[in-house]
Amino acid sequence: xxxxxxxxxxxxxxxxxxxxxxxxxxxxxxxxxxxxxxxxxxxxxxxxxxxxxxxxxxxxxxxxxxxxxxxxxxxxxxxxxxxxxxxxxxxxxxxxxxxxxxxxxxxxxxxxxxxxxxxxxxxxxxxxxxxxxxxxxxxxxxxxxxxxxxxxxxxxxxxxxxxxxxxxxxxxxxxxxxxxxxxxxxxxxxxxxxxxxxxxxxxxxxxxxxxxxxxxxxxxxxxxxxxxxxxxxxxxxxxxxxxxxxxxxxxxxxxxxxxxxxxxxxxxxxxxxxxxxxx
Amino acid sequence: xxxxxxxxxxxxxxxxxxxxxxxxxxxxxxxxxxxxxxxxxxxxxxxxxxxxxxxxxxxxxxxxxxxxxxxxxxxxxxxxxxxxxxxxxxxxxxxxxxxxxxxxxxxxxxxxxxxxxxxxxxxxxxxxxxxxxxxxxxxxxxxxxxxxxxxxxxxxxxxxxxxxxxxxxxxxxxxxxxxxxxxxxxxxxxxxxxxxxxxxxxxxxxxxxxxxxxxxxxxxxxxxxxxxxxxxxxxxxxxxxxxxxxxxxxxxxxxxxxxxxxxxxxxxxxxxxxxxxxxxxxxxxxxxxxxxxxxxxxxxxxxxxxx
Numbered sequence: 001x002x003x004x005x006x007x008x009x010x011x012x013x014x015x016x017x018x019x020x021x022x023x024x025x026x027x028x029x030x031x032x033x034x035x036x037x038x039x040x041x042x043x044x045x046x047x048x049x050x051x052x053x054x055x056x057x058x059x060x061x062x063x064x065x066x067x068x069x070x071x072x073x074x075x076x077x078x079x080x081x082x083x084x085x086x087x088x089x090x091x092x093x094x095x096x097x098x099x100x101x102x103x104x105x106x107x108x109x110x111x112x113x114x115x116x117x118x119x120x121x122x123x124x125x126x127x128x129x130x131x132x133x134x135x136x137x138x139x140x141x142x143x144x145x146x147x148x149x150x151x152x153x154x155x156x157x158x159x160x161x162x163x164x165x166x167x168x169x170x171x172x173x174x175x176x177x178x179x180x181x182x183x184x185x186x187x188x189x190x191x192x193x194x195x196x197x198x199x200x201x202x203x204x205x206x207x208x209x210x211x212x213x214x215x216x217x218x219x220x221x222x223x224x225x226x227x228x229x230x231x232x233x234x235x236x237x238x239x240x241x242x243x244x245x246x247x248x249x250x251x252x253x254x255x256x257x258x259x260x261x262x263x264x265x266x267x268x269x270x271x272x273x274x275x276x277x278x279x
Numbered sequence: 280x281x282x283x284x285x286x287x288x289x290x291x292x293x294x295x296x297x298x299x300x301x302x303x304x305x306x307x308x309x310x311x312x313x314x315x316x317x318x319x320x321x322x323x324x325x326x327x328x329x330x331x332x333x334x335x336x337x338x339x340x341x342x343x344x345x346x347x348x349x350x351x352x353x354x355x356x357x358x359x360x361x362x363x364x365x366x367x368x369x370x371x372x373x374x375x376x377x378x379x380x381x382x383x384x385x386x387x388x389x390x391x392x393x394x395x396x397x398x399x400x401x402x403x404x405x406x407x408x409x410x411x412x413x414x415x416x417x418x419x420x421x422x423x424x425x426x427x428x429x430x431x432x433x434x435x436x437x438x439x440x441x442x443x444x445x446x447x448x449x450x451x452x453x454x455x456x457x458x459x460x461x462x463x464x465x466x467x468x469x470x471x472x473x474x475x476x477x478x479x480x481x482x483x484x485x486x487x488x489x490x491x492x493x494x495x496x497x498x499x500x501x502x503x504x505x506x507x508x509x510x511x512x513x514x515x516x517x518x519x520x521x522x523x524x525x526x527x528x529x530x531x532x533x534x535x536x537x538x539x540x541x542x543x544x545x546x547x548x549x550x551x552x553x554x555x556x557x558x559x560x561x562x563x564x565x566x567x568x569x570x571x572x573x574x575x576x577x578x579x580x581x582x583x584x585x586x
Contacts, residue, residue: 077484096490103488109481113503113582122499126489154583174489 022053023089024178024210025074030083032069042235043069047083049229049238053177056204056211058221059229060267061274066236067214068182074212075103075180087178099127101178102171106186108163110155110170117142117151120170127174141169144203161192165199172207179211185220197223198252205249218271222246222264223255230267232274240270316360323356324349358551366555379535386559388536389524392452393567396459397520401513403460404467411468412475412501413493422472429465433458433523438530455527455536462523463516470512474505506582510575517567525560537563 032044044066051057059067072078073085076092087095095101110119117138124134142148145165155163164184171179185193197220204211215221221228226248230240244263246254254260328349332340350359358366367382374381407425410417437458444454478500486496528538537556544553 075488077487096488099490101488103485105481105485107481109479109485111482111500111503113506113584115583123489125499126486126491126495 023050024053024055025049025051025085025087025212027085028083030073030080030085032066032073032078032080032082044073044080045235045237047238049241051210051212051227053210054208055227056213056225057227057229058213058215058225059231060215060218060221060271061231061236061239062216062233062271064236065231065233065274067231069236070231071180071182071212071214075101099123099174100176101180102174102176104164104168104171104179104181104184106183108155108160108167110163110166112155115152115154116147116158116166119155119166120173123170123174137173137175141172142166144172144206145169146199159192161188161196164188164196168200168203172203177209179209181211181213183214183216186216193217193220194252200224201250218264218267219255222260222267223250223252228263228267230270230274232271239274240266242266242270313360316357317350320355320357320359321346321349324352327352327356354548354550356550358554362551363554363558366551367558370555382540382555382559385536385540385556386563389521389528389538389560390563392455392527392536393459393517393521393524393563395452396456396523397463397513397517399456400460400463400516400520401467404464404512404516405471405509407464407468408471408475409497411472413497425465425468428461433462433526434529436461437523437526441527441530455524458527459520459523462519466512466515466519467509470508470515471505474508474512475501477508478504503582506578507575507584510571510578514568514571517571518564521560521564521567 027047027049030044030047031042034041034043047070059070061067069078073080074087074092076096085092088098088100090098110116111122114122120138120141121134124137129137138151139148142151145168147162147165147169150158150162150166155166158166164187168181168184185196188196200211201224211224213221213224215224222244226244228240228242228244229238230242231237232239242263246257246259246263325345328345331348332338349355350362352358355362370380370382374383376383376387378384407421411421412418440457440461441454444450444457475497482500482504483496486500491499524536525538525541528534528536529542537560540556541553544550544556
């Protein structure tokens with residue numbers, strides 16, 4: 001360990017002590033400014049957010065509100081320019097090196113020259129797991145996303161929904177406690193999306209993982225989440241945080257209930273208000 | 280009549296089936312080339328033939344006689360296709376392979392330096408591209424030299440390479456192969472740099488989320504991504520390699536190889552010999568490139584990338 005890293009450690013210890021024991025993500029005063037030729041772009045400004053273990057948190061907002069950027073900061077794919085953030089009590093970089101999270105991208109990002117099983121095996125190969133362990137994790141996680149029997153298929157032989165499920169299995173194979181999902185079902189049609197939303201909820205209930213989910217669909221956000229974070233653009237900031245009182249164990253029918261509509265209404269209001277002081 | 284009733288009436292136009300495949304168009308193109316070739320041969324060889332008639336004081340030579348004569352000259356300006364074919368037949372099938380007059384012997388010499396040069400060039404190209412992709416310093420410092428190396432006419436630098444290598448005691452196959460290497464490393468370098476940089480951002484991000492090392496990212500992502508680029512650039516590299524080998528044979532004093540046949544042919548005005556060597560070189564290049572195409576198909580199929 002270098003001196004720099006140990007200095008970071010002590011800083012982290014202080015933070016973890018002050019946080020509640022099951023705090024997964026702790027963001028304080030976080031800002032991110034991109035320097036461009038047209039001057040600075042404030043992608044994220046003064047973000048404060050706490051996510052606890054077992055939460056299903058959705059980031060919702062119009063394009064350019066920084067929802068994907070915020071997720072990328074958590075995943076250490078972007079570095080914040082100000083403020084602090086901890087993931088599992090440590091810096092995002094350390095969390096990434098510990099393989100604390102699984103990341104699901106907007107497109108499946110499967111490697112075309114690998115079979116589905118080999119694609120799921122990719123992170124396991126990088127982690128250097130034994131062949132036996134890899135096989136066990138591949139079959140377990142492919143079963144979890146209902147893809148058993150498709151091990152030997154190539155990505156192009158699968159439908160878009162199945163490809164995205166394979167990419168979820170790949171993220172789960174790392175066995176992270178935290179799942180980061182960036183509009184994973186954005187490119188799919190509504191019927192497939194509903195189906196995958198239901199499956200994702202079942203998966204979440206079964207594994208008790210913490211999920212951070214980026215979407216621009218209000219019904220999707222309300223249906224999935226225990227906590228909805230409404231963001232608005234220029235600069236990207238949090239406009240509203242809504243704690244959902246819907247039961248954790250819910251089916252698609254919940255979308256007809258008044259509680260659901262009430263939350264959806266508040267989200268829509270937030271999105272509209274966030275937009276109002278544009279132009 | 281009975282024959283007609285027995286044969287199945289698949290197609291009314293007997294040429295319709297022929298032209299729908301690839302065989303038909305290929306035959307048509309070959310026939311067109313042959314026609315142009317024959318017409319050009321007659322046109323280009325006529326002045327010399329007319330001069331012969333004048334000296335022999337023959338005035339009333341019929342056109343058919345003129346055409347036959349222009350296609351049967353010993354040293355024509357442009358030999359007719361059948362003359363070249365006969366020459367190739369004589370120097371391949373009717374000569375022992377070990378004979379210095381055998382075209383197969385000379386082709387073999389050129390082929391060996393082509394293959395050696397291609398192998399060295401491809402290896403060098405891949406190594407350079409790996410360095411260039413992974414190091415900013417190498418990218419900035421090497422790439423301009425790689426590009427400027429190809430702006431020098433190969434005919435100018437080939438004798439220098441032969442002379443310099445001879446001075447340090449290296450002669451024979453290697454100097455010629457070096458010229459092939461010089462020409463073939465370039466397309467491989469450029470193609471592989473492009474290929475190794477081609478993974479989408481999302482795929483690189485994925486590797487980042489796994490905290491994969493650069494070596495892991497290279498083997499698991501960059502290299503497989505670059506395979507189609509490698510084969511495309513190897514095809515260009517192979518053709519360039521053959522050109523390099525032939526050019527490399529010119530300044531050695533025309534001892535052996537297709538280049539030597541070309542040079543000897545031009546010394547003695549043996550245009551038929553030149554053209555037979557040219558055709559052989561073209562055939563060789565075509566076969567080698569086709570061979571890489573077959574390897575490409577097999578590899579991509581095994582990688583699951585060919586559908």
